[in-house]
Amino acid sequence: xxxxxxxxxxxxxxxxxxxxxxxxxxxxxxxxxxxxxxxxxxxxxxxxxxxxxxxxxxxxxxxxxxxxxxxxxxxxxxxxxxxxxxxxxxxxxxxxxxxxxxxxxxxxxxxxxxxxxxxxxxxxxxxxxxxxxxxxxxxxxxxxxxxxxxxxxxxxxxxxxxxxxxxxxxxxxxxxxxxxxxxxxxxxxxxxxxxxxxxxxxxxxxxxxxxxxxxxxxxxxxxxxxxxxxxxxxx
Numbered sequence: 001x002x003x004x005x006x007x008x009x010x011x012x013x014x015x016x017x018x019x020x021x022x023x024x025x026x027x028x029x030x031x032x033x034x035x036x037x038x039x040x041x042x043x044x045x046x047x048x049x050x051x052x053x054x055x056x057x058x059x060x061x062x063x064x065x066x067x068x069x070x071x072x073x074x075x076x077x078x079x080x081x082x083x084x085x086x087x088x089x090x091x092x093x094x095x096x097x098x099x100x101x102x103x104x105x106x107x108x109x110x111x112x113x114x115x116x117x118x119x120x121x122x123x124x125x126x127x128x129x130x131x132x133x134x135x136x137x138x139x140x141x142x143x144x145x146x147x148x149x150x151x152x153x154x155x156x157x158x159x160x161x162x163x164x165x166x167x168x169x170x171x172x173x174x175x176x177x178x179x180x181x182x183x184x185x186x187x188x189x190x191x192x193x194x195x196x197x198x199x200x201x202x203x204x205x206x207x208x209x210x211x212x213x214x215x216x217x218x219x220x221x222x223x224x225x226x227x228x229x230x231x232x233x234x235x
Contacts (some may be wrong), residue, residue, distance in 0.1 A: 035060035035138045037148035041190045044216045045151065048158035049123045054102040055190060060095040060138040070135045071102065076128040077175065084122035097139065101191075123154045136145065162188060169235065172228055182220040182235065193220050200234045207233070 039053040056071075068091060073084040085102055092101035104122055123129065134147035163185065170181040180199065190213050197221055199207040209224035 003007075014107060033140075034142040034145040035062060035135055035136075036145050040148075040150045042187060042217055044187055046153045046155055048156065049121050049125045050105065050155050050157040050159075052104055053189065053191075054104070056100045056102065056133060058098050058100075058136075058138075060142070062093070062100070062139070063137050063139055064091050064093045064097055067100065067136055068102075070133070072132045073122065074130045074132055081122050081129070103164070124158045125154050128153050160186070162186060178223055178228055180222040180235075182222075183215075184218050184220070187217045190217050193217065197222075197235065199224070201229075202232045221223060 036059045038057045038059055040057070041052070068085060068087050071085060073081045076082055083105055088103065092103070093099065129152055131150040131152075132147065133149075134144060136144050142228070166185045168183040172178045174178045182197070188191045193213050194211055197211075197220060199209070201207055207224050209222055212221040212223075213219070214221060
C-alpha cells in the first residue's frame with residue numbers, strides 16, 4: 001500500500017514540473033508588447049518634390065524628445081539625405097503623443113530662399129526615396145516592434161492651389177449610412193482635411209461627427225454622431 005502512494009506522489013510532482021515548463025514555454029513565445037507605426041501620410045507612393053509635411057501615426061503614446069534624429073530619409077542608393085528633415089527644437093506631437101509631424105526643411109523646400117538656392121530641395125524629381133523609422137520608444141519604454149519603411153517616388157513640384165469649385169459633394173442619403181462624401185481633384189493634406197473642413201447647420205452650429213479620409217487623401221467622409229435633420233447645411 002505504501003509503494004503505490006509514493007508512486008502517485010512522484011507522478012504528481014512530475015506533472016507539476018511539466019505544467020510549469022509549459023507555462024514558461026508559452027510565456028517565452030508570447031509576443032512582446034511594443035508600439036508599431038500604423039500609417040504614414042501622405043499615403044501615396046508618388047509625392048511632389050516640394051512636399052513640406054509628413055505625418056507618422058503610432059499605435060501607442062510615444063516619448064517625445066530626441067526622436068527626430070532617429071528618423072531618416074534615404075535616397076535610392078541607401079545614403080542618408082543630410083538635413084532633409086527639419087530638426088525642430090520642439091517636436092510636433094499631437095496631444096495623445098501618437099502622431100508626429102515631420103517637416104522637410106522649409107528653407108530648402110520654398111523657392112527663393114538661400115538654402116533652396118545653395119542646397120536645392122531634399123527631394124529630387126525622378127528619384128526614389130525611403131523614410132526609415134527605427135529605435136523609437138513608447139512612454140512605457142517599449143521599443144518599436146520593428147523598423148518601418150515607406151518607399152516613394154518623387155514627381156515634379158505641385159504649385160496649383162486647391163480649387164474648391166472643382167470638389168464633388170455627394171450628399172448623405174438614408175441608403176448610404178448617412179455619410180457626406182467630398183471628392184477632390186488633387187491629393188490634400190490630411191491634417192488640413194481633419195481640422196479645416198467643418199459641417200455647419202442652418203443655425204451656424206458645427207455638426208459633431210466622425211471624419212474618415214480615404215482614396216489616398218482624395219476623399220473626405222463625414223458621418224454625424226446623430227441622425228441628419230432635414231435642413232440646409234454648409235461645408
